[in-house]
Amino acid sequence: xxxxxAIRAQHGVPAAPGGACPSIAAxxxxxxxRRGAERxxxxxxxxxxxxxxEFVSFIGPSGSGKTTxxxxxxxxxxxxxxxxxxxxxxxxxxxxxxGESKLTDIRREMFGYxxxxxxxxxxxxxxxxxxxxxxxxxxxxxxREVDRILELLGIADRxxxxxxxxxxxxxxxxxxxxxxxxxxxxxxADEPTGNLDVxxxxxxxxxxxxxxxxxxxxxxLVTHNMALARTARRIIxxxxxxxxxxx
Amino acid sequence: xxGIFHIxxxxxxxxxxxxxxxxxxxxxxxxxxxxxLGFNRGYQNSLNKDIDNLGYQMLVTAKGCPYExxxxxxxxxxxxxxxNASIVDSIAAQPEVESxxxxxxxxxxxxxxxxxxxxxAYLGVDPATFPRMKGTLAMKSGAWFTDPAAREAxxxxxxxxxxxxxxxxxxxxxxLDVEIRxxxxxxxxxxxxxxxxxxxxxxxxxxxxQAGELTGIGIKVKPEADIAAFEERMYRLPDVQVVSxxxxxxxxxxxxxxAKVMVFSIAIIAVLISVVGxxxxxxxxxxxxxxxxxxxxxxxxxxxxxxxxIWLETVILCAAGGVVGSALALGTAKLTEVFIRGVxxxxxxxxxxxxxxxxxxxxxxxxxxxxxxxxxxxxWKAGSVxxxxxxxxxxx
Ligand SMILES: Nc1ncnc2c1ncn2[C@@H]1O[C@H](COP(=O)(O)OP(=O)(O)O)[C@@H](O)[C@H]1O
Ligand SMILES: [Mg+2]
Numbered sequence: 001x002x003x004x005x006a007i008r009a010q011h012g013v014p015a016a017p018g019g020a021c022p023s024i025a026a027x028x029x030x031x032x033x034r035r036g037a038e039r040x041x042x043x044x045x046x047x048x049x050x051x052x053x054e055f056v057s058f059i060g061p062s063g064s065g066k067t068t069x070x071x072x073x074x075x076x077x078x079x080x081x082x083x084x085x086x087x088x089x090x091x092x093x094x095x096x097x098x099g100e101s102k103l104t105d106i107r108r109e110m111f112g113y114x115x116x117x118x119x120x121x122x123x124x125x126x127x128x129x130x131x132x133x134x135x136x137x138x139x140x141x142x143x144r145e146v147d148r149i150l151e152l153l154g155i156a157d158r159x160x161x162x163x164x165x166x167x168x169x170x171x172x173x174x175x176x177x178x179x180x181x182x183x184x185x186x187x188x189a190d191e192p193t194g195n196l197d198v199x200x201x202x203x204x205x206x207x208x209x210x211x212x213x214x215x216x217x218x219x220x221l222v223t224h225n226m227a228l229a230r231t232a233r234r235i236i237x238x239x240x241x242x243x244x245x246x247x
Numbered sequence: 248x249x250g251i252f253h254i255x256x257x258x259x260x261x262x263x264x265x266x267x268x269x270x271x272x273x274x275x276x277x278x279x280x281x282x283x284l285g286f287n288r289g290y291q292n293s294l295n296k297d298i299d300n301l302g303y304q305m306l307v308t309a310k311g312c313p314y315e316x317x318x319x320x321x322x323x324x325x326x327x328x329x330x331n332a333s334i335v336d337s338i339a340a341q342p343e344v345e346s347x348x349x350x351x352x353x354x355x356x357x358x359x360x361x362x363x364x365x366x367x368a369y370l371g372v373d374p375a376t377f378p379r380m381k382g383t384l385a386m387k388s389g390a391w392f393t394d395p396a397a398r399e400a401x402x403x404x405x406x407x408x409x410x411x412x413x414x415x416x417x418x419x420x421x422x423l424d425v426e427i428r429x430x431x432x433x434x435x436x437x438x439x440x441x442x443x444x445x446x447x448x449x450x451x452x453x454x455x456x457q458a459g460e461l462t463g464i465g466i467k468v469k470p471e472a473d474i475a476a477f478e479e480r481m482y483r484l485p486d487v488q489v490v491s492x493x494x495x496x497x498x499x500x501x502x503x504x505x506a507k508v509m510v511f512s513i514a515i516i517a518v519l520i521s522v523v524g525x526x527x528x529x530x531x532x533x534x535x536x537x538x539x540x541x542x543x544x545x546x547x548x549x550x551x552x553x554x555x556x557i558w559l560e561t562v563i564l565c566a567a568g569g570v571v572g573s574a575l576a577l578g579t580a581k582l583t584e585v586f587i588r589g590v591x592x593x594x595x596x597x598x599x600x601x602x603x604x605x606x607x608x609x610x611x612x613x614x615x616x617x618x619x620x621x622x623x624x625x626x627w628k629a630g631s632v633x634x635x636x637x638x639x640x641x642x643x
Contacts, residue, residue, distance in 0.1 A: 076545060077635045101549065107634070108547030119542045123257040128249050135251055136548040143248060182547065 021087035044241035112179030169200030277572020293597030303465035343472035371451025389431030565618025
């Protein structure tokens with residue numbers, strides 16, 4: 001596995017005491033689901049570190065635990081056991097998790113999330129959908145940031161359209177824009193091209209790559225598409241909830 | 248910048264039909280509620296006005312059923328019983344009595360009236376006491392009678408319109424072939440007096456061959472008198488029926504209260520149904536949007552943000568329903584009046600349904616409060632959706 005320190009040095013991100021931000025450190029993460037009498041280890045002892053500015057992709061067959069893992073790393077879900085640190089701050093350690101309101105703050109400030117489904121509100125325009133996070137979380141300069149992101153993702157000319165009037169690729173760009181307006185440090189993308197054709201998928205891949213190189217955004221991508229996974233600088237393979245270092 | 252109100256409003260537009268139907272449900276409840284309250288107020292007012300306009304607090308009639316008497320007094324009627332005029336003096340002699348006015352009511356079927364004929368009511372009144380007692384009656388034109396036995400008539404406002412007569416015109420009493428001269432026309436009062444033809448008592452007695460007979464005696468009681476004791480004494484008089492207005496008022500109110508209870512039950516049921524409708528609609532939309540709510544939470548919305556959003560949606564629905572319902576009630580007050588008039592055993596002649604802005608606002612307030620309360624549960628439920636909901640449902 002890659003050494004986090006090396007990457008940090010490579011990208012010129014200064015190391016801070018207790019770990020630079022945003023860095024994710026996970027140790028022996030386990031997530032167990034119960035299905036009837038059966039126990040499913042969706043994530044089974046995963047240890048890894050994601051450094052600032054990295055573009056990591058998780059790949060693996062369906063059911064290998066990618067979604068479960070990225071949700072734990074993104075502070076959307078708690079592991080059954082193990083340890084999780086974000087920027088040196090303890091999120092979860094052996095049964096004790098941060099309170100929900102602190103987690104909300106962390107999600108707000110650190111993460112942007114993109115999913116396979118876009119979850120756009122059909123009666124709001126593209127611009128209004130992108131602005132949605134600010135309804136709950138007022139920030140000065142929000143309007144300008146929204147317009148900047150719309151421009152950045154090439155959907156500025158679609159700003160006054162409703163989601164039903166634009167293509168699937170454009171809808172996913174809107175969803176990415178919405179995930180980015182809060183200026184997150186890390187973008188968590190779970191199968192973001194799952195609903196798109198090859199051409200649109202490549203467009204999204206290009207956008208993610210640009211965001212990583214030009215904006216310095218840390219990106220964690222989940223996919224079962226090898227071509228898309230290759231957009232990332234680092235590919236981590238999962239099999240049955242365990243890391244599977246590729247040959 | 249967009250606010251939470253904008254989002255709530257746009258969310259409601261997503262299932263337009265459902266939102267509109269819910270609003271209609273609430274509007275219906277608000278409509279029923281406003282109309283009922285308006286009726287409650289209007290009826291009481293009109294009844295009091297009718298009774299005040301009578302100018303007397305007690306009416307003596309020949310023995311008969313009290314409801315008939317009430318109808319007779321306020322509405323006029325046929326099938327009359329008579330009493331001898333000699334009783335007037337004995338009543339006037341009572342210490343509590345300020346003044347009395349004898350009356351003789353005669354009703355004649357007029358085949359030329361309206362489309363299929365109608366009843367003309369002639370009320371013989373005492374020119375010396377009646378106009379004084381009925382201070383609220385005002386002349387539109389002309390004056391009261393020139394002579395206590397003159398063959399003259401003063402027409403109520405509507406009677407004049409119906410008969411198409413003005414001052415100095417002649418009026419024919421059908422069947423009897425008697426012509427009388429119109430000497431006055433009254434202003435509109437909004438009471439039964441509008442449809443009455445007033446004549447001197449002596450003239451009516453003579454023309455209709457009822458010399459010395461009366462159908463009613465109005466009694467004005469002295470302000471300081473003990474009315475209850477006086478009523479008690481009057482009830483003991485033989486062969487006559489004494490109706491006091493407080494008694495009439497009570498009788499009518501009792502009759503009406505049955506109808507009121509019914510309408511009130513309908514209003515409560517309508518409100519309950521609409522509350523269930525609102526809760527159902529909002530719960531449904533919360534269920535449909537679980538994943539989306541999860542996303543909002545992942546985006547940094549707190550439980551109380553989501554609570555506020557869903558609550559606002561509920562309140563908007565209810566307030567919209569309240570506005571529509573109150574407006575509907577204001578707009579259909581006349582129609583409601585016609586309907587209620589058809590249903591009630593007795594209705595006073597004034598407006599039955601008094602719906603004002605204050606009442607409409609009150610209903611709006613009530614309905615909005617209902618929204619605020621019924622939104623609590625769905626909003627709490629939505630607020631407790633976990634951000635993970637989003638992804639978990641994707642797995643399944
Ligand atoms: N909420 C859940 N309850 C029970 N089992 C679950 C739940 N979520 C995921 N799983 C199981 O955990 C395993 C990993 O799922 P997931 O993380 O979604 O894999 P992937 O995203 O790689 O397809 C699967 O066997 C899945 O059925
Ligand atoms: Mg998955």
